[in-house]
Amino acid sequence: MEIPPVVIDRLPLYARALSMLEAREREVVSSQELGTRLDVTPAQIRKDLSYFGRFGKQGRGYNVRKLLDELHRILGLDKQWRMALVGVGKLGRAILDYQGFAPQGFRIVEAFDTDPKRIGEQISNLTVKNVEDLQRVLSQNPVDVGIVAVPAEIAQDIIDALIKCGVRAILNYAPIATRVPPGIQMKRIEPVLALQSMTYYIKNAGRPAASARS
Amino acid sequence: MEIPPVVIDRLPLYARALSMLEAREREVVSSQELGTRLDVTPAQIRKDLSYFGRFGKQGRGYNVRKLLDELHRILGLDKQWRMALVGVGKLGRAILDYQGFAPQGFRIVEAFDTDPKRIGEQISNLTVKNVEDLQRVLSQNPVDVGIVAVPAEIAQDIIDALIKCGVRAILNYAPIATRVPPGIQMKRIEPVLALQSMTYYIKNAGRPAASARS
DNA sequence: ATCTGTGAAGCACTTCACAGCG
DNA sequence: CGCTGTGAAGTGCTTCACAGAT
Secondary structure (H helix, E strand, C coil): CCCCHHHHHHHHHHHHHHHHHHHCCCCEECHHHHHHHHCCCHHHHHHHHHCCCCCEECCCEEEHHHHHHHHHHHHCCCCCEEEEEECCCHHHHHHHHCCCCHHHCEEEEEEEECCCCCCCCEECCEEEEEHHHHHHHHHHCCCCEEEECCCHHHHHHHHHHHHHCCCCEEEECCCCCCCCCCCCEEEECCHHHHHHHHHHHHCCCCCCCCCCCC | CCCCHHHHHHHHHHHHHHHHHHHCCCCEECHHHHHHHHCCCHHHHHHHHHCCCCCEECCCEEEHHHHHHHHHHHHCCCCCEEEEEECCCHHHHHHHHCCCCHHHCEEEEEEEECCCCCCCCEECCEEEEEHHHHHHHHHHCCCCEEEECCCHHHHHHHHHHHHHCCCCEEEECCCCCCCCCCCCEEEECCHHHHHHHHHHHHCCCCCCCCCCCC
């Protein structure tokens, strides 16, 4: 069955909410309650889950632990994922420092750059390697995901190189439209675009006066 | 007229591509070419633009400069936008350091934290202030946008406080579902969720063998 | 000849509403 | 009685296809 991409995008959201409930030792949750927490309609949640099976009990709701396990399995979150970072400028360093990936099973195991000043440098237990060695390094020790944190001008080349090395998913921080062949996943992280669409909605509201508002 | 939100989300993308073309002194571009660069169908681009007016010339295409100006006006990018950052941990510092906001007219003019060790610290020309003074500081000198880079546990409280201070748009880096009242814009930056949905598609492909691939 | 602007058709996603199970 | 699972209805977005402008 072909599952709508938006559904796949919501599953991690559900998984995260369930993790939180599990940490609080909640045993059961209804689509109603989950929906209120996540700002998603209960019908949406039930429909989304129904693409994958029947995980609930009528009259009761969903067993938190069981549903979380199912979602992890469905999303492939029951494995460790190896990632390579390309670009260790300011942004790249912040990504290496970020404590949010590892607890979810995403480990950065290689870091690359083009700048001779950075190559060889030790950051967060990794030695920065030359991008020219990307192919050699990754063919000996493949990774699943590439994280791109290079200037826009070279982002497409880096992405092409990563894909040649067998990377199947790319998390792209470079602010530019890039293309990947079919079958390769890519998601962009674009704070500026996010801001630029929000301004559309707030541009006419007028900044609140310096005095007002409680 | 009510414009589909997805349309608004694409406009900044068009604007960015046009900026690039303008920098290369391109005068005219067709929906066809723009679409190829951005991986959007030409019909989509024409339809999107048609919500706002008639900007093209039949048989020729769009004047790059003129269309870019129109998009800037439509999106409210012809102004400067004042932003306040809350949370100056590792992530917050990286955001303060980020060179991508200012050139697009987005300036971080205040930084707040709860940690006494950080309050008073000078980072990137800003003095970190106490979150308890948020209300006082922002009522004297309002900002348009709040950037939230605090731990998940306090993100909702911070968001509520920002909205009380007249902030109308929020860029949220905290990994948690939060709610905003109607009329307030919020976009989330969630690299982990992005990874967790991509794994669904690649989980069965099998990691390439250590030797293979050219 | 080329490329826009746009109704109409088509497709994808969401919500409804209720049968059926616990 | 409460809540799931799900066809069917409804909504919103995308693509088609072509009239019309240059």
